Structure formats: structure tokens, C-alpha cells
Amino acid sequence: MQPLAWALLPFLALVSAQWIEYPDFGVATLTHYTLPSGFVAACGCTPASTGFPTAALSQMAYGSSTAYGPSCGRCFNISLMNPVYATPPFYPSVTKYIVVKVTDMCPLSKTGLCNATTAGPNSAGAFLNFDLAYPSSSIPNDFFPSDEALYGYTDFGVWNITYDSVPCIPNWQGANDAAALGSVKALGVGACCPADPTPGNVSNICPSFSDQNGIPPDTSTNSCVTFYPGSYSTYLVLIIIGLVSLAIV
Numbered sequence: 001m002q003p004l005a006w007a008l009l010p011f012l013a014l015v016s017a018q019w020i021e022y023p024d025f026g027v028a029t030l031t032h033y034t035l036p037s038g039f040v041a042a043c044g045c046t047p048a049s050t051g052f053p054t055a056a057l058s059q060m061a062y063g064s065s066t067a068y069g070p071s072c073g074r075c076f077n078i079s080l081m082n083p084v085y086a087t088p089p090f091y092p093s094v095t096k097y098i099v100v101k102v103t104d105m106c107p108l109s110k111t112g113l114c115n116a117t118t119a120g121p122n123s124a125g126a127f128l129n130f131d132l133a134y135p136s137s138s139i140p141n142d143f144f145p146s147d148e149a150l151y152g153y154t155d156f157g158v159w160n161i162t163y164d165s166v167p168c169i170p171n172w173q174g175a176n177d178a179a180a181l182g183s184v185k186a187l188g189v190g191a192c193c194p195a196d197p198t199p200g201n202v203s204n205i206c207p208s209f210s211d212q213n214g215i216p217p218d219t220s221t222n223s224c225v226t227f228y229p230g231s232y233s234t235y236l237v238l239i240i241i242g243l244v245s246l247a248i249v
């Protein structure tokens with residue numbers, strides 16, 4: 001490394017949290033949670049998004065500790081494999097799948113399924129946990145396979161899944177609803193939810209607004225289309241990151 005990079009390392013430590021860089025396809029775990037209809041969750045997506053399948057993503061993969069992060073608005077095709085806790089093990093005869101849009105963050109905790117960090121996975125061995133908003137008006141009530149006669153209950157709680165990054169348009173159920181997609185400008189006070197973010201494309205993904213990055217959440221914008229609409233300090237951070245990457249290469 002160049003001397004400049006060494007000199008800037010303390011700054012880099014200040015501005016970069018250890019976010020989990022995840023591939024576009026892989027295994028994960030799935031839980032579910034209650035999201036009231038019309039609720040504006042961490043991504044600041046429009047209330048209309050709750051009319052379609054949505055999920056929260058575990059914090060270190062979500063990419064922000066406050067407000068919105070780079071995973072906001074992305075769509076994933078998730079397929080159920082098997083429940084993590086089932087005795088005897090349960091392998092459904094059909095593979096259920098659904099395309100969800102990430103509209104919320106599942107906060108990092110010491111234990112629990114959203115606790116994965118770059119240092120290690122959650123208790124089921126996964127680095128990502130999707131928390132499905134369920135029940136939902138857009139998801140059948142029998143979405144989760146079960147065998148009540150054998151187990152005495154229908155809700156296994158935690159599932160092993162595969163996930164696959166897909167474009168929201170046309171794959172998400174809400175793809176034809178501009179408001180639900182998050183492509184309307186007038187969201188009022190709130191953050192953002194890109195309509196159809198392309199991974200790695202800074203012009204349509206949410207920046208990581210995070211106290212861990214030393215960047216306060218910017219609630220003055222209602223669109224992610226303008227990257228870093230914020231203050232002088234956010235530009236300074238960008239310049240530092242740029243200098244460091246230049247110095248490293």
C-alpha cells in the first residue's frame with residue numbers, strides 16, 4: 001500500500017462499517033414479521049408497497065444502521081427449502097417461492113436470526129436473513145408448507161431458503177404500481193425506495209446512511225436518483241473514499 005493509504009486508514013475506519021457484501025444468488029434464512037398495512041418502514045418506501053410482498057433484510061447486509069441502505073428497493077426471488085427447526089426434519093414436496101422487495105431493515109442483535117456480521121453467520125449458518133412481512137394481503141395464507149397432523153403446529157418460524165436477485169420490473173407483484181414501486185417523487189418527509197435499483201449502479205441505489213459510517217440519515221430527499229444530495233461532509237467522505245481507493249491501486 002502507498003503511504004497515502006496508510007495515512008488515510010483511520011479515516012477509512014471511521015467511514016466504513018463492515019457491511020456484508022453478498023452475492024446475487026445464494027442461501028439465506030427466512031423469518032416473518034408483522035408489518036401493518038400502509039406502514040412506512042426503514043427504506044421510506046411508500047405506504048402502497050405494503051400491498052405487495054416485502055421483506056426486511058438483516059442489518060449488515062441491508063447496509064445501513066439508520067434509515068435507508070443500498071439494499072433498499074431491490075427485489076429477490078426467494079424459494080423455501082426446509083425449516084431450520086423441525087423434528088423430524090421437514091422437506092416440503094413443493095418448492096414455494098415469491099418475489100419480495102426489500103423495504104425494511106432487521107436490526108442487528110447479539111443473538112437472533114439477524115445477527116450475522118462479516119465475523120460470522122447466524123445460528124442457522126446464514127449471512128443473510130430475510131424477514132418476510134407476513135401475513136400480507138398479497139401472499140396466500142397457506143404460503144408456508146406445513147404438516148399439522150405430524151407436528152401439531154403450522155408455523156415453523158425459520159426457513160432455509162435460496163434467494164436470487166431479480167429486476168423488480170416486471171417480476172415483483174407491484175411492478176405496475178408506480179407508487180408501490182417507489183418511483184413517485186412526492187413521498188413527503190422520508191427517505192427513499194428506488195423503483196428498480198441495479199446493484200452496483202450508484203445512480204439508482206440508496207447510499208448507506210448510517211451512524212456507523214459517520215453519515216447522518218438524510219430525510220430531506222425523497223428520491224435516490226440523485227446520489228448524495230446532502231451536505232458538504234458527505235462529499236468530503238466521498239472524496240476520502242476516492243483518494244483511498246486510488247492510493248490502494
Ligand SMILES: *[C@@H]1O[C@H](CO)[C@@H](O)[C@H](O)[C@H]1NC(C)=O
Binds near residue numbers: 077078097099166
Ligand atoms: C423463482 O424461483 C422459482 C424456483 O424456485 C422459479 O420457478 C421461478 O421462475 C423464479 N421466478 C423468477 C421471477 O425468477
Ligand SMILES: *[C@@H]1O[C@H](CO)[C@@H](O)[C@H](O)[C@H]1NC(C)=O
Binds near residue numbers: 089126
Ligand atoms: C439450513 O441450511 C444450512 C446451510 O445450508 C445447513 O447447514 C443446515 O443444515 C440447514 N438446516 C436444516 C435444518 O436443514
Ligand SMILES: *[C@@H]1O[C@H](CO)[C@@H](O)[C@H](O)[C@H]1NC(C)=O
Binds near residue numbers: 112115119121122123
Ligand atoms: C448469532 O447468534 C448465535 C446464537 O443464536 C451465535 O451462536 C452466533 O455466534 C451469533 N453470530 C454472530 C456473528 O454474532
Ligand SMILES: *[C@@H]1O[C@H](CO)[C@@H](O)[C@H](O)[C@H]1NC(C)=O
Binds near residue numbers: 203204
Ligand atoms: C443505472 O441506472 C440508471 C438509472 O436508473 C439506468 O438508466 C442505467 O441503465 C443503469 N445502468 C446499468 C449499467 O444498469
